[in-house]
Each structure stands twice: as C-alpha cells, then as structure tokens.
Amino acid sequence: MxxxxxxxxxxxxxxxxxxxxxxxxxxxxxxxxxxxxxxxxxxMQYPEEKWDENLPEYYRGAPALVTDEQDRERCVACQLCEFICPPRAITITPEEIPSDDQWAKVEKRPQKFEIDMARCIYCGFCQEVCPEQAIFLRKDYAITGVSRDEMVHDKKKLYEIGGVREGLVNKWNKLK
Amino acid sequence: MSDDKQQGVPMVNVQIDGEWHQFPKGTRMIEACRQVQVEVPHYCYHPKLSSPGNCRMCLVEMGMPPRLAPGEEPVKDKDGHQKIGWMPRPVIACANAVAENMGIRTDSELTKACREGVMEFLLVNHPLDCPICDQAGECSLQEYSAEHGKGDSRFRDEKNKKPKNVEIGPRIRLDDERCIMCSRCIRFCAETVDDPVLGFTDRGSHTVLAVHPNQQLANDYSMNTVDICPVGALTSNDFRFQMRTWFMKETSSICTSCGRGCNTTIGSREGTVFRQTPRDNNEVNSAWMCDHGRMNYHYLNSEARLTDPMIRKNGEEAHQVVPWSKAIRFAADELLKFNASEVAVIASGRMTNEELFMTRRLIAELSVEHVDIVLRRGKADDYLVAADKNPNTAGAKLVLGLKKPGGELAAIQKGIESGEIKALVVLQENLIDDTDFTTELLGKLDFLLTTYPLANPTADDSHVVLPGAAFAEKDGTMINVTGRLQRLNKAHQGPGQTMEVWEICRDLILAIDGGNGIYGVDDVFKEMAGQIKAFAGLTLSKVGDQGLPLLKTKLTVPMLEREKERIAKGEIVG
Amino acid sequence: MDWINIAVTLIKIVVLTFMVLLPMIAYSVWAERRVAAKIQNRVGPNRTGIPFTKFGLFGLGQPIADGLKFIFKEDLTPAHVRTGYFWLAPALTMVPALMTCAVIPFGSELNIAGYKIPLVIADLNVGPLFIFAIASLSVYGIVLAGWASNSKYPFLGGVRSTSQMISYEISLGLSIVPIIMIFGELNLTEIVKWQDANGWLLFPFWGGGEFWQEALLLIPVVISFVIFTVSMFAETNRLPFDLPECETELVAGYHTEYSSMKFALFFLGEYAAMIIGSGLAVTLFLGGWSLPFGIGSELVDKPLWLGIAHFFSFLIKMIGFILFFIWVRWSLPRFRYDQLMRLGWVFFFEIALANVFLTAFILLYFN
Incomplete structure (x- = not known):
C-alpha cells in the first residue's frame, strides 16, 4: 500500500x-x-596505536573452532555454518569417528574444516547458527597471508585460534 | 492411485474443512484429503504398505449424519447435504475410508491438540541428534514438530537409552533412540520383499526395533527402508555422513544398471553424485529400487574418470592429451582413410536413444556395415531386477535397426582376425573386460577409437580415447525392457572435458562432412522423431518425468503385479 | 627582440603552467583530502613525507606518492572500447584546462633589470571569451570518454555531463556580461588594472570611483558573483553538481572504465578546471593581483618587489577560493538531476538575463 x-x-x-x-x-x-x-x-594511528584491550566481548573477529574441558572437539560437522555462510567461505568434509575413539558415541566429526579468510566477511552467522557451540568469532582481526592458500584456515589453525572454551553445554556426555 | 480402477465405483460426498468434494467410495480419508491438497501429517501410513494405524499422527476430527429416528426426515442444507454430527473423538485418517455425507476437519482445535500431543509423546525420547543425523533436512519429525509441535519441551527427566549405531545389515545402520515405531520398515520387509527380519521387542517406551536373532537385513532391497523411514533411525552406510540433504541438487533421472530403468532422483552437489533414491512410478518401479542399482554410481566420482580427449599416433607409446578439436579432426581424418567395409562400429546398450541416433548418422556417413552392441545378460529376480543388464537394449535395437543385437560381434572379431576390418569405433564399451575381445586382436587394428567414462584396457589400446559422459551427466531417453520410453536428466556436467556421445558423434560428422544442424539434444530427438516411426509425434519434453509406453511387450514387473493384487484386495492404497 | 619575446613567453609558459599550475593541482588534491578529513574529524594523509624517514611533513609527499602510484598502475584499455577516442578523451579534459591559464594574469609585471615582463602568458583582448571558448571544449573529453567506453554507466555520465555543462555555460556567460559592461573591457590584464585603480569589484571600498554608482552596482555584481560561482561548480563537475560521476548512481560515471594515468588525467583535469575557475573568479571579482587597501603604495619605487607581492596576492586569493570550493564540496549534498536542470534553466538563466538589464540601467542612469 x-x-x-x-x-x-x-x-x-x-x-x-x-x-x-x-x-x-x-x-x-x-x-x-x-x-x-x-x-x-x-x-587512531593504527599500527602504533591499538584498541585491542578495549575490544568488547561481542567483537566479531576471525571465526575459530573450540574444544571443551574434556578436550573434545565441539564440531560434529553438521555443516549448518557451511550452509548459512553468505560468501561460502566454509568448506567441511565430514567423517565418522572411529569406534576406538574416546568420543566414538558422538559418531561424526569434521575430517576437514576450512575457512577461506579471503572470503570471510566476519558476519558471525556461523557462530549464531552453530547448534553445538563449536564455532566462535574471536578477537583476531589482522588476518594476513602472502598467498590465497595461506588465507585458508584449516582445522588445525582454527583450533589453534579457538583454544579451549569452558562452561558450554555438554549434551553428548549424557549419551551411553 | 490410478483413476481407471475407480470406474464404476460409486462416488460419495465428503466435506473436508468445510468444502464439499466427491470421491470414489472406499478412498482412504488421508488420500481424499491429499487429493484436494489438504495435507494430513502421518508417519506409519505409506500408500504402498498396509496401514496398521499405530503412529496416531493422522488423527482428524470426523463426523457423520446423525442416525435418524423411524419416520424422521433428514435435515438438509440448501446444497442438499445432510447436517453432520461431529464425533467427540478423533479418528485416524489413514485406515478409514470416506463415506457418504462424511465430514473431515483437519484444522479444528481438536485435531491440532491431537497432533500437538502426539508430537510431544514422540519427542519425549527422541535424542537431540539432528546435527549428526543424516535425515536432518528431510525428516518428517523435524517438519511436523515445526508445523504441529509445541515448540518447547515439558519433559524434564532423563531420556531413555537405547542401542545406537547398530549394524543391522551390510548396508544399513540402526539408531534405536531415533526410532518412532512407525513400523514401515518391518512392513516393507515382510510384505513387499518377503524378508521378514525386522520386528519390535520390549514394551512401552522401551520398545526397540531389532533384527531377529541370527538374521540380517541383507536383502537386495534393504536400502528402501532408509527411504521410507520418516526419521533417521535407519540410515544408509553408503550415504552416511557424506553430505547434508539440503546441499544436494535433486535431478529426476532413471537408474541405468539394468533394463528396468527404475525412476530415480539423483542427489548431487558441485559435480559429485552423493546418492540415488527411487522416485515413484507406478508403471515401472512403484516406489522402490534395488540396492545394487542404487549404489552403482560410485564410478561417477572415481579417480579413474577420463577427463580429456587423448590421441596416440602410430608408433607412439603413450597417449597425449589434446583439445577436442584436434582429437576429432584426427579421428575423422583417420576414419576417412578406410573403405566403408573396413570400418566397424560397436555401440552400447548403455547409450541413450539420442546418442544411438547420432551413432546411426555417423554410421550412415561412413556407410559402415558392421554394427553391433554388446549384450549383457544376468539374472532377473522376482521383484524389479531385469535379466537384461543393458538399460537401453530396446532402444539400440530400434534406433540402430539391429535385427539380432549381439549377433554381429563374432563376425567383427573374424573380420579383424582376417584383416578385413581395419578400423573399429567403440562407443561407451570396454571390450576387453566385458567381452571376449583381446588385446592381441585389437592390436591388429589400424585404428581404434574408444569413448568411455573410465580409464580401461580397451582405451589403453586405442588410438583415440574420448571421455564420454556417464548417465548422470547426460540428457536423453532410454527404452526399458517393458518398452517404456523414459528420460534421463543431466545432474551436472561431467568432469573435465567430458562430452556426451551424441555430441562426439555430431562433431565427428561435422569434421567429416560439414554442417548438420544439430545444436542441442532436443534437435537430435526432433530429427529422430522424424526418421523413426516409433518416435513419431514425440518431443523430449512430452516424455515427461513418468515416461511413456512406446513399444508393446508382454513382459510384466513381478513386484508391480503383486502390488496390483494387494490393491485389488484393498490391503494397500497403491 | 623577437627572439627574446619568444624566449620569455616560453619561460612564462614553463614557469606558470609547470611550476605553478601543476603543483597547485597536485596540492589542491592534498588540500582537498586534508580539509575533508578535518571537516569530518579525521586526520587525512599525514604520513607520506621524506621516504625512509619518520619526517611526515604533514603528508606533503602524498601528491608525489599518488602520482607515482598512478604512473605505475596497469594502464588497462578494455577490449570493448573505441580505443582511439578512449585514449583521446583524458587529454581532451586536461588540455583545455591548462590552455585557459594562458590569459589569466598571475601578477602585474616583473621588472627585472629594467625589462618589464607582464605575468600573463598571452595578453589577449578577449580574455574571458577565450576562457569560455576553450573551457567548453572539455565537455568533449567527458562525452567522448562516456561514449567510447561503450558501457552503460560511463555513457549515462557522459550524457549527464553534456547537458549539465551546456546548460550552465549559458548562465556562466550571461553572468559576466554585467561585469564586462562595468569594466568596458575584455582584456583581463586591463580589467585587473581597472580594479587596482578603482577597488575590487566586490569590495569597491578604496581607490577612485563614484560612491553611489559603486554602491548601487554592488547589487548586480553580487548577483553575478553568486551565479558565476555556482555555475563554475557545475562547469567543473564538482559537488554539489557532480552528477556525471555520481558514485552512488553511476559507479564512477564517465571515467568508470579508466585506470592508471588516464584516470588521473580526468581526476586532475577536474582540479585544473577548478583552479582556473578560481583564478577567473579572482581576476573578475576580487581584483586579481591587486593588493587591498592600497598596501602596495610604499613599494612603488621597488617595482620588482611590487611585482612579486602582486603575484603572491593573486596566489593567496586563488588558494582562498580553492579552499572555498573544497569547503562547499564537503558541506553540501548532491543535487537531484531535475533540480540541477531547474536551477540552471529556470532560475539562473532568467536572473542572469535580468541582471544584464539592471546593470545597464544603473550604468546609464548614474553615469
């Protein structure tokens, strides 16, 4: 009207x-x-002056994967972040957790988890959509690399940035 | 449900959500609603299976005219319908048939409350597995809990623990916590494929689905249970954790593993096929397909795919990768060096009619006399699998005009042996592995051209190797063993420089002769319809998703025959 | 004698265009960025100074760095353009802007060893007409750029630019008719001399002349000045009239397809036009090189110093006017295209026309 x-x-x-x-x-x-x-x-005169200590909790820097207190990787490769990602920066290859693994009952984990930081727009949708509290946007904002390949964060790098996060919901612990 | 069976059946007036409709007597309420685009949610009901009515999801409010006292005149409204007396309790829509002057309410308060209640009970013990569940995205439980559920849980206790991740067959994995006891899989195994190995044990909320002791769900149709499972309780080992359902592009196609041509949906993403699932077609495969055919797609994603045209000039050891134009030019020049009688063409019953038709034109262009296809015979079963393992033998016979398919191969072999045949064109066949041609025999040829999706010994011996598209990568039609013309649709472009065989033939004809006016696969079909009587008046789009009966055969599909009997008995809807 | 004249003229060309005008263009870009930054509470380019040292010098090295960057950028000519015209267009915007500076008197005259050198390259008798004639050629550059780019946004930019420049040329021309009537002269040097004697046109508070006539004439002069200035903005395609390049609608307008030095020529051509416009405005309305309040009288016996003082007087006025250009750009929003056309045709054209008659009336009646 x-x-x-x-x-x-x-x-x-x-x-x-x-x-x-x-x-x-x-x-x-x-x-x-x-x-x-x-x-x-x-x-602010950027390289000399920085605001890092003032960054708010909700600051949206580089997305990263986290592990929890039990040293379990939180991500179960549901690929919702890959789906929601507006610039299609995330690529996940899922795999089954082998039966001799401590967390075999979770069944699924990412074999590869790659975020192309040359594509990432720091929107935070991945964090918002994650049903497992596995991906968080951290305070790293200066992501650099000298080639496109270097700008792709693989699983190892993502866990390195993400670190351990405590106090998350541990629904899988209740499983047999 | 085919309408012609309803001829002569009296029609009844039924009111659905306030609107009056007419249905044949005996129609199930759920089907009546479906026919007028009113969806009744359901789990246990499946038109191809019996209706035990145990999930209670399809509860609707029903009403009938009140029973009249003797001498009482029925009260009628201005349209001539009697006033409906609504029943205080809901009924299941899946197992009850419509009757004259019946009323159905699918959106009343009672119906909504019923659905909400059933959903709440179903979700009480359902695990929060959705992130790792393969069914997520096409899960009825997800859909109905969003549409009809409460939205939050009032359940505060521990959920029941049940077996998870159980191998109940070589291809099937069971997660009992996810099971909602609809019993579709049990009924499918018992009724449709006569392999009753599944059942429920224990009672109440501890009920679990299990295979009978010392049994396995191992029949050749076991993976259909995955399709009909409304939740993620039964999942396929093959598809397990490969791709989430919402990423996949669905393409309607047909299975090419045997002459049945079961209708399928190909699920693919970015050039990779992840699964094939059966698509309903009451004239071909009902709603099922065999496990072998379903899993016969892995070669599409294989490392061994041919991706580029290659040529090997005489005297050279290795093949070299060349652009298409160069490969085609080379092949055409080589072929033109021979007399018509010195060339033979072996096509394939795995090619589409369009590809075969362009082969026919190539044959005409070169005036080749020796033409044949490779036959594949195997065992038929009593359900869907046909003895003919070529998906399009009938098409090859019709389009290439072969009198006795497979009959010419021996003559070709003899011709090569004697040196009468010096050049051989092999389309989409691997002669060394699939027939009794040998490397020595092929070595006698002056020129050998092969198209095939995969690297293979015949290609190794060839002078020109062209990457031909496989079934998920091409458009076209095939004729199945019962004479039905069905469509293949292209899910995605084949890997690398792959081309469909009709395109390869077109380019070869172009290189030999110049223009031919063929640009798309529609043009091929149009020309084919003009030249071959059986296709007269048809176009590619007229074939449609369900196919068309093209040739008359006396063959029947055993599984369909049994389903027809059960429909006649009223056991299933069909 | 002739050879000396030619040599002196050549030196003047080199000095005035290459050593005065071009650096001014470069530094007006720097000034633009710095002033814009200040207006927006930012800093602006403040680091580019002496290379490899920490001496930033307020970022005064920035124009040099910009120039180097433009030179070393890949010079891309898209495949779909009309190459000849595509290459011609940037030159066609830059050259007229530089040519017009020939008639602007940058100062009175330098008296070097008894040899008097007037600080104007060509002392034409039709100064303003020459400027308008040449300056209006720059529209061809933009139109050609838009058309030769063979792409829709440049084309739209070119079309807009044509109609805008043609429309405003009329009011621009009409707006100075009263001024020329007052001066009775078309030679810019003579015009400045007149103002030196009788007071600046906009500020006739010193020098000779009849008070009443001058006070009354201020009315048409102010009207002329407003119309002239606004039309100048439109002619140079600067905000609030930058519709030909209008980033929000046309990507970058007529120079969308240009890169490297060709783009720089458009970019600098705009600034050159702005500087020449300022110079003309200063010459016509603000007394050109003449010093205000008769300050220069004590220097009369040192003619060289007087000439230098005049030169700087002109430069300072011009810089002030350029700063005004910049100030306006970062204050006012862009016009809508119909508003622009309405302003040009419905208001300025009529007012400028009426102004001519008003001036004629005043001149006639109070003479």
Whole structure:
C-alpha cells in the first residue's frame, strides 16, 4: 500500500535553501576549525596505536573452532555454518569417528574444516547458527597471508585460534 | 492411485474443512484429503504398505449424519447435504475410508491438540541428534514438530537409552533412540520383499526395533527402508555422513544398471553424485529400487574418470592429451582413410536413444556395415531386477535397426582376425573386460577409437580415447525392457572435458562432412522423431518425468503385479 | 627582440603552467583530502613525507606518492572500447584546462633589470571569451570518454555531463556580461588594472570611483558573483553538481572504465578546471593581483618587489577560493538531476538575463 508522506510546508526563505546552506557550511567550518587545532579528531594511528584491550566481548573477529574441558572437539560437522555462510567461505568434509575413539558415541566429526579468510566477511552467522557451540568469532582481526592458500584456515589453525572454551553445554556426555 | 480402477465405483460426498468434494467410495480419508491438497501429517501410513494405524499422527476430527429416528426426515442444507454430527473423538485418517455425507476437519482445535500431543509423546525420547543425523533436512519429525509441535519441551527427566549405531545389515545402520515405531520398515520387509527380519521387542517406551536373532537385513532391497523411514533411525552406510540433504541438487533421472530403468532422483552437489533414491512410478518401479542399482554410481566420482580427449599416433607409446578439436579432426581424418567395409562400429546398450541416433548418422556417413552392441545378460529376480543388464537394449535395437543385437560381434572379431576390418569405433564399451575381445586382436587394428567414462584396457589400446559422459551427466531417453520410453536428466556436467556421445558423434560428422544442424539434444530427438516411426509425434519434453509406453511387450514387473493384487484386495492404497 | 619575446613567453609558459599550475593541482588534491578529513574529524594523509624517514611533513609527499602510484598502475584499455577516442578523451579534459591559464594574469609585471615582463602568458583582448571558448571544449573529453567506453554507466555520465555543462555555460556567460559592461573591457590584464585603480569589484571600498554608482552596482555584481560561482561548480563537475560521476548512481560515471594515468588525467583535469575557475573568479571579482587597501603604495619605487607581492596576492586569493570550493564540496549534498536542470534553466538563466538589464540601467542612469 502506498503511503503518502506529508511534505512540510516551507516558507520562501526555506525554499531557496540559502539559510540552510549557510548553516551547514558553518557547521563544517566549525569542525574544520576545531580539528585544525587537534580537537575532536577521533582517528587512531593504527599500527602504533591499538584498541585491542578495549575490544568488547561481542567483537566479531576471525571465526575459530573450540574444544571443551574434556578436550573434545565441539564440531560434529553438521555443516549448518557451511550452509548459512553468505560468501561460502566454509568448506567441511565430514567423517565418522572411529569406534576406538574416546568420543566414538558422538559418531561424526569434521575430517576437514576450512575457512577461506579471503572470503570471510566476519558476519558471525556461523557462530549464531552453530547448534553445538563449536564455532566462535574471536578477537583476531589482522588476518594476513602472502598467498590465497595461506588465507585458508584449516582445522588445525582454527583450533589453534579457538583454544579451549569452558562452561558450554555438554549434551553428548549424557549419551551411553 | 490410478483413476481407471475407480470406474464404476460409486462416488460419495465428503466435506473436508468445510468444502464439499466427491470421491470414489472406499478412498482412504488421508488420500481424499491429499487429493484436494489438504495435507494430513502421518508417519506409519505409506500408500504402498498396509496401514496398521499405530503412529496416531493422522488423527482428524470426523463426523457423520446423525442416525435418524423411524419416520424422521433428514435435515438438509440448501446444497442438499445432510447436517453432520461431529464425533467427540478423533479418528485416524489413514485406515478409514470416506463415506457418504462424511465430514473431515483437519484444522479444528481438536485435531491440532491431537497432533500437538502426539508430537510431544514422540519427542519425549527422541535424542537431540539432528546435527549428526543424516535425515536432518528431510525428516518428517523435524517438519511436523515445526508445523504441529509445541515448540518447547515439558519433559524434564532423563531420556531413555537405547542401542545406537547398530549394524543391522551390510548396508544399513540402526539408531534405536531415533526410532518412532512407525513400523514401515518391518512392513516393507515382510510384505513387499518377503524378508521378514525386522520386528519390535520390549514394551512401552522401551520398545526397540531389532533384527531377529541370527538374521540380517541383507536383502537386495534393504536400502528402501532408509527411504521410507520418516526419521533417521535407519540410515544408509553408503550415504552416511557424506553430505547434508539440503546441499544436494535433486535431478529426476532413471537408474541405468539394468533394463528396468527404475525412476530415480539423483542427489548431487558441485559435480559429485552423493546418492540415488527411487522416485515413484507406478508403471515401472512403484516406489522402490534395488540396492545394487542404487549404489552403482560410485564410478561417477572415481579417480579413474577420463577427463580429456587423448590421441596416440602410430608408433607412439603413450597417449597425449589434446583439445577436442584436434582429437576429432584426427579421428575423422583417420576414419576417412578406410573403405566403408573396413570400418566397424560397436555401440552400447548403455547409450541413450539420442546418442544411438547420432551413432546411426555417423554410421550412415561412413556407410559402415558392421554394427553391433554388446549384450549383457544376468539374472532377473522376482521383484524389479531385469535379466537384461543393458538399460537401453530396446532402444539400440530400434534406433540402430539391429535385427539380432549381439549377433554381429563374432563376425567383427573374424573380420579383424582376417584383416578385413581395419578400423573399429567403440562407443561407451570396454571390450576387453566385458567381452571376449583381446588385446592381441585389437592390436591388429589400424585404428581404434574408444569413448568411455573410465580409464580401461580397451582405451589403453586405442588410438583415440574420448571421455564420454556417464548417465548422470547426460540428457536423453532410454527404452526399458517393458518398452517404456523414459528420460534421463543431466545432474551436472561431467568432469573435465567430458562430452556426451551424441555430441562426439555430431562433431565427428561435422569434421567429416560439414554442417548438420544439430545444436542441442532436443534437435537430435526432433530429427529422430522424424526418421523413426516409433518416435513419431514425440518431443523430449512430452516424455515427461513418468515416461511413456512406446513399444508393446508382454513382459510384466513381478513386484508391480503383486502390488496390483494387494490393491485389488484393498490391503494397500497403491 | 623577437627572439627574446619568444624566449620569455616560453619561460612564462614553463614557469606558470609547470611550476605553478601543476603543483597547485597536485596540492589542491592534498588540500582537498586534508580539509575533508578535518571537516569530518579525521586526520587525512599525514604520513607520506621524506621516504625512509619518520619526517611526515604533514603528508606533503602524498601528491608525489599518488602520482607515482598512478604512473605505475596497469594502464588497462578494455577490449570493448573505441580505443582511439578512449585514449583521446583524458587529454581532451586536461588540455583545455591548462590552455585557459594562458590569459589569466598571475601578477602585474616583473621588472627585472629594467625589462618589464607582464605575468600573463598571452595578453589577449578577449580574455574571458577565450576562457569560455576553450573551457567548453572539455565537455568533449567527458562525452567522448562516456561514449567510447561503450558501457552503460560511463555513457549515462557522459550524457549527464553534456547537458549539465551546456546548460550552465549559458548562465556562466550571461553572468559576466554585467561585469564586462562595468569594466568596458575584455582584456583581463586591463580589467585587473581597472580594479587596482578603482577597488575590487566586490569590495569597491578604496581607490577612485563614484560612491553611489559603486554602491548601487554592488547589487548586480553580487548577483553575478553568486551565479558565476555556482555555475563554475557545475562547469567543473564538482559537488554539489557532480552528477556525471555520481558514485552512488553511476559507479564512477564517465571515467568508470579508466585506470592508471588516464584516470588521473580526468581526476586532475577536474582540479585544473577548478583552479582556473578560481583564478577567473579572482581576476573578475576580487581584483586579481591587486593588493587591498592600497598596501602596495610604499613599494612603488621597488617595482620588482611590487611585482612579486602582486603575484603572491593573486596566489593567496586563488588558494582562498580553492579552499572555498573544497569547503562547499564537503558541506553540501548532491543535487537531484531535475533540480540541477531547474536551477540552471529556470532560475539562473532568467536572473542572469535580468541582471544584464539592471546593470545597464544603473550604468546609464548614474553615469
């Protein structure tokens, strides 16, 4: 349904916009003047100055896989993150956990888990969609590499970034 | 459910969700609803199986006209329908048939409450396995709990522990915690494939599905239980953890492992086939297919696939990879060096009609006399598997005009032996492994051209090796043993530079002769319909998903015959 | 004598275009970025100074670094373009902008060892007309770029640019008619000399001239100045009239398909046009090289120093005007295309026309 937005009725002075133009230009020159004397500038000189210690808990840096207190890899290769990933940065190859493994009852784990950081857009959908609390966006933001291959984080690298996370739900422990 | 069987059956008026419809007497309520696009959720009901009515998911509210007192006139509304007296308790829609002036409510408060209750009971012991469950994405339990469930659980106790990850057969894995006791698999094994090895043991919420002691679910149709399992209790070892269902592109095609041509759905992703599942076709395979055919796709993803055209000039040891244009040019030039009588063509009953037709044109172009296909005979079973292991023998016979398929091979062998035949074109066949041709015999040839999906000994001996597409990688039609014309659809482009054989033949004809006006597979079919009487008036799109009866045969499908009997008895819906 | 004249002219060309105008172009880009940053509470390019040292020098090395970058970028000519025109277009925007600086008087005259060198390359009698004639050629560059790129956004940019420049040329031309009527002169050097004697056109508070006539004439002069300035913005395709390149709608407009130095030529051509525009505005309205309030009178007996003072007076005024350009760009939002056309045709054209008659009336009645 079309909505008719009521236009404000302008006086002649407003219609020629000259006063608003002047007002706007006074604002910008005000900023200019203050910035000229170093006031109000918010830019941080990046490589020298960093904000790392101030990063909030919800900061969305590089996605990484985590293990829990029992040293179990949380990911069960459900591939929901691969599905939700808007730039299709995630590639997972699942495999069955061999029966002699301590966690054989979980049955499934990723054989390969690769995130192409050249593609990743740090949206955090993977973390949001994960039913196993296995993938988290950490505070690493400076991801560099000299080739495209180097920008692909494999499973080992992802666990390295992710580390151990405690206090997560351990639903698999209840299984026989 | 075919309508022609309902001829002469009286129609009854049924009100579904306030709308009046007419159905043949005897139609199950659930089917009546389905016919008017009202979905009744169900687990245990399957049209090809008997209806025990044990899952209770299809409960609906039903009503009949009140019984009249003697002399009482029925109360009728302006449309002539009697007033419905609604029953206080719900009934199952799967096992009850419609009756005159019946009313069905699928969206009433009572029905909704029933569904919610049943869902809650089913989920009480269901594990939270969805992340690792292969059924996730096509799971009825997931779908119905989203549509009809409560949304959260009131259950605070420990869930029952049951056997998980049990091998109950060579191809089947059972997870009892996921089982919702619908008994579809038990009924399928007992009724359809006469291998009653499954059953329930224990009682109440401790009931588990199990194979009978010292038995295995090992029959050749066992993997159909995976398809009909509404949850992830039965999963296939072959497909286990390979790919999540939602990633796969589904392509309607047919199985090419025998002459039956069971209708299938190919699940593939990014050029890799992950599974084949049967697709309903009441004239071919009902809803089933054999395990052998279902798993006969692994070679598509094989490392041994031929991906590039290769040629080997006389005197050279190894093949060299060349672009298509060069390979075709080389092949055409070589073929033109021989007289018509010196060339033989061995095509394949695994090729589509379109490919065979282009082969026919190539044969005409070269005026070749020696033409044949390789026959494959095997054992038929009493269900679906046909004795003819070529999917398109009938097509080859029809399109190539072979009088006695397989009869010319001996003559070709003799011709090579005597040196009368100097060049051989082998399309989609591996002569050394599949026939009694030998390397020595093929070595006598001056020119050998092979197309095949996989690397093979015949290709090793060839001068030109062309990568031919396999069944999931081509469009076309095939004629099954009962004479039905069915379609293959391309799931994805074959690996590397693979081409379909009709394209290869087209290019060869082009290289020999110049233009032929063939651009797409539709053009091939159009031309074929113009030249071969049996195809007259048909187009590729007219063949459709369910195929068309093309040739008359007296053959029947044993499994379908038995199903027809059971339909006639009213045991199953069909 | 002739040889000396030619040599002097050549030196003037080299000095004024290559040593004054081109560095000004480069540094106006730097100024643009720094001022924009300040306006937006940022820092701007402040690091590029002396290479391999920590001396940033407020980022004054940035234009050099930019230039080097442009030169070493891959010069890509897409396969689908009309190559000849595609290559011609950047030159066609840059060259007219540089050519127009021939008639701008950068200063009075330098008296070196009794030899008087006027600080204008070509002392034409039709200065403003020459500038308009040449400057309007730059529209061909943009149109050619848009058309030769053979791609839709550049094409749209080119079309927009054509209609915009043609529309505003009319009001631009009409806006200076009153000025020329007041001066009675088309030679820019003479115009500046007139202002030196009678006070700047916009600030006639010193020098000779009748008070009443001058005060009354201020009305048409201010109107002319506003129209001239706004039209100048439109002519140079700068915000708020940058619809030909309009990033949000046209990717980058007419130069979408350009890369490397060809792109840089468009980019710098815009700044060159802006500088020349500022120079013209200063010359016509702000007294050109003349010093305000008769400051220069004590230097009359040192003609060389006076000439240098005049030169810097002109430069400072021009830089001020360029800063005004930048200030406007980072303050005002872009016009909608119909608003732009309406402003040009419905308001400025009529007002400029009426202004001519108003000036004529004042001149006639108060003479």
């Amino acid at each position: 079309a909505i008719v937005v009521k236009r404000p009725k302008l006086t002649f002075g407003e219609k020629i916009y000259l006063s608003s133009i002047a007002k706007g230009m006074m604002i910008t020159i005000g900023h200019f003047w203050r910035a000229l004397f170093g006031k109000g500038t918010v830019t």
